[in-house]
Every structure is written in C-alpha cells, then in structure tokens.
Amino acid sequence: MSRFIFVLLFFTLHTQSLEDDRIIARQGQVSFFSYTSVENIKAENNQVLSIVDLDNGTIAVSMLMNSFVFEKALMKEHFNESYIESDVYPKATFEGKIVDFDRSTNAIQTKMIKGTFTMHGVSKELEIKTKIERSQNKYIFSGTFEALVKHYNIKIPPLLAGNIADTISVNFRFEYEPYEK
Amino acid sequence: MKRKILISSLVLVVLTIILYTFINLKDDTKEDVMKAEPKFYVNAAHLAQSFNQEKNPMDSIFVEDIIGVEGVVTEISTLNNKQTIFLADGNGREASVLCDMQDNQINRINTLKLGDTIRVKGVFKGFLKDIILLNCIITNQNE
Numbered sequence: 001m002s003r004f005i006f007v008l009l010f011f012t013l014h015t016q017s018l019e020d021d022r023i024i025a026r027q028g029q030v031s032f033f034s035y036t037s038v039e040n041i042k043a044e045n046n047q048v049l050s051i052v053d054l055d056n057g058t059i060a061v062s063m064l065m066n067s068f069v070f071e072k073a074l075m076k077e078h079f080n081e082s083y084i085e086s087d088v089y090p091k092a093t094f095e096g097k098i099v100d101f102d103r104s105t106n107a108i109q110t111k112m113i114k115g116t117f118t119m120h121g122v123s124k125e126l127e128i129k130t131k132i133e134r135s136q137n138k139y140i141f142s143g144t145f146e147a148l149v150k151h152y153n154i155k156i157p158p159l160l161a162g163n164i165a166d167t168i169s170v171n172f173r174f175e176y177e178p179y180e181k
Numbered sequence: 182m183k184r185k186i187l188i189s190s191l192v193l194v195v196l197t198i199i200l201y202t203f204i205n206l207k208d209d210t211k212e213d214v215m216k217a218e219p220k221f222y223v224n225a226a227h228l229a230q231s232f233n234q235e236k237n238p239m240d241s242i243f244v245e246d247i248i249g250v251e252g253v254v255t256e257i258s259t260l261n262n263k264q265t266i267f268l269a270d271g272n273g274r275e276a277s278v279l280c281d282m283q284d285n286q287i288n289r290i291n292t293l294k295l296g297d298t299i300r301v302k303g304v305f306k307g308f309l310k311d312i313i314l315l316n317c318i319i320t321n322q323n324e
Contacts, residue, residue: 027260045263049309064307
C-alpha cells in the first residue's frame with residue numbers, strides 16, 4: 001500500500017509542473033532578416049517575454065524594440081531612430097490564441113496562432129504557423145512569418161530604399177517553463 | 182574638360198564609399214560598457230520593485246544609459262547560446278534584473294554560484310517582466 005502511495009505521489013509531483021495553467025518564456029528569441037542586392041540586414045532580440053495560458057490557449061508576447069542587436073552601429077541607429085522610432089513606440093506586442101491547441105499530447109504539434117501584432121503604433125491581424133514541442137516540463141514554440149514594411153507605417157527615405165527589403169522575414173523561438181509567481 | 186569631370190566624379194564616389202564605411206562601423210557598445218563609469222549603482226531588488234509599479238519614470242529617462250546593479254544571483258542561463266544572469270533579492274523570481282552578459286565574461290560566470298552577490302554594469306534597455314540590461318560585465322563579486 002505504501003509503495004502504491006509513493007508511486008502515485010511521484011507521478012503526481014512529476015507531472016504537476018505542467019498542470020499549472022500558465023507557462024512563461026523570459027528569454028524568447030526573435031530575429032529578423034532583410035535581404036536585398038545592396039546589403040543583408042539581420043538583428044536578434046533574446047529577451048522577448050511571452051506567457052501562454054495552457055487552459056484556453058491564449059498567448060501574449062512583448063518585446064523591447066531597442067533590444068534588437070545589429071551587426072553595425074548605423075543599422076541599429078536607423079532602425080531605432082528613423083524607422084521604428086523606439087523612443088515613441090518602445091514595444092511590439094502580440095496577443096492571440098492557438099487554434100485547436102491540444103495540451104494533453106506530448107507529440108509535436110503544428111498549429112496556427114491567430115492574433116493581433118502591434119508594432120510602430122500599427123496593429124495587424126496575423127496568422128502564424130507555429131511548431132509546438134513539449135519536452136518534460138517545457139514547451140518550445142518556434143516558427144517563421146513575414147511582415148510587410150509598408151503595413152507598419154515605416155517610412156524609408158528613397159536614398160535607402162534599395163537597402164531594405166519590402167518584406168521582412170521574422171523567426172521566433174520561445175522556450176517556456178512553468179510560471180512561478 | 183570631360184576628363185576632369187570624370188576624375189572628380191571618381192574621387193567623389195571613392196570619398197562617399199570611405200565615408201560610408203567609416204560611419205557604418207561595427208557596433209562598439211561592448212567597448213563602451215567596459216570603459217564607462219555607470220550613471221549610478223542600485224540594488225537589484227529595489228530597482229525591480231520600483232518597476233513593478235504602473236509607470237516608472239526611469240523607463241524612459243535612463244534608456245540606453247549604462248547603469249550598475251548589485252544583487253543575488255538567482256539563475257544562470259545559457260539559453261540561445263547567450264550567457265544570462267538573473268539578479269534579485271533571493272526571495273523568489275517575481276522581480277528580477279536580467280543581465281545579458283558579454284562573451285568575455287565567461288570565465289567569471291563559470292565561477293559563480295546561485296546565491297552569490299555580484300555587481301554588474303550594462304546598458305539599461307527597459308522593463309518587461311524583468312528589467313533588461315544588455316552587454317553586461319561583472320564589476321565586483323562577493324561570495
């Protein structure tokens with residue numbers, strides 16, 4: 001009998017962490033790429049915050065635009081001061097819901113996440129194809145989507161228009177752990 | 182005359198390329214943090230606590246400034262191939278300072294243990310759930 005209780009307790013404690021409703025990623029990674037014949041621009045942000053409510057499949061993402069790291073100083077300066085205006089619009093956010101999310105499975109799921117992405121003061125409805133992996137007490141969300149520069153009211157001077165692609169490719173990877181208060 | 186115009190144009194193009202290369206230098210924020218004296222030093226717990234309020238004026242005033250923070254190491258992370266240290270008051274993770282460390286800090290980070298009190302300086306970027314400092318270096322370490 002005591003052996004049965006021990007086994008039950010072990011499995012209860014082992015699975016408890018993922019039975020919590022919310023999971024959090026404090027070091028989510030978002031990177032973007034702009035490919036043109038003139039130059040390629042890449043930037044990476046490794047401090048993106050995201051919280052998922054496993055109970056209802058809602059997801060929230062928030063990132064500081066000035067935390068993107070560029071290879072060159074001038075790229076960073078143009079991005080923050082001229083294009084994104086990170087002093088006026090310091091954050092980009094995404095609020096959405098995972099469509100048909102199945103929290104009971106350990107298998108890899110590919111799901112659509114529908115929601116509103118807000119950047120540079122402009123909100124757009126997006127549907128993002130996302131790979132969802134579950135490993136022990138962690139979830140990993142990853143994927144790629146494309147954003148059109150003109151949709152976000154970003155003005156690029158004609159002189160630099162050739163340096164920046166019309167469509168920016170965005171990659172993301174969030175490693176979630178149980179939310180601790 | 183045509184030859185003069187051609188030479189002048191060539192010189193102008195070369196000068197433009199040199200100028201562009203000179204301006205478009207590699208980001209030297211890391212070197213700046215190494216050399217600079219922090220604007221101020223503050224305790225990690227106090228800093229994090231103040232940001233948990235609705236709106237903190239520091240959020241906009243000190244953005245991009247180099248600041249110093251002292252706190253207890255609550256987590257050392259290597260996620261995304263980055264060395265990240267979380268500093269707090271040691272009583273839970275609700276309020277933390279997230280320090281994205283420079284690559285050259287690896288030897289000092291390897292000697293750290295959870296519970297150590299350290300001082301870091303880095304570029305203040307703002308606040309999400311944690312206060313975010315980038316390009317951090319350890320300036321003092323008490324075990």
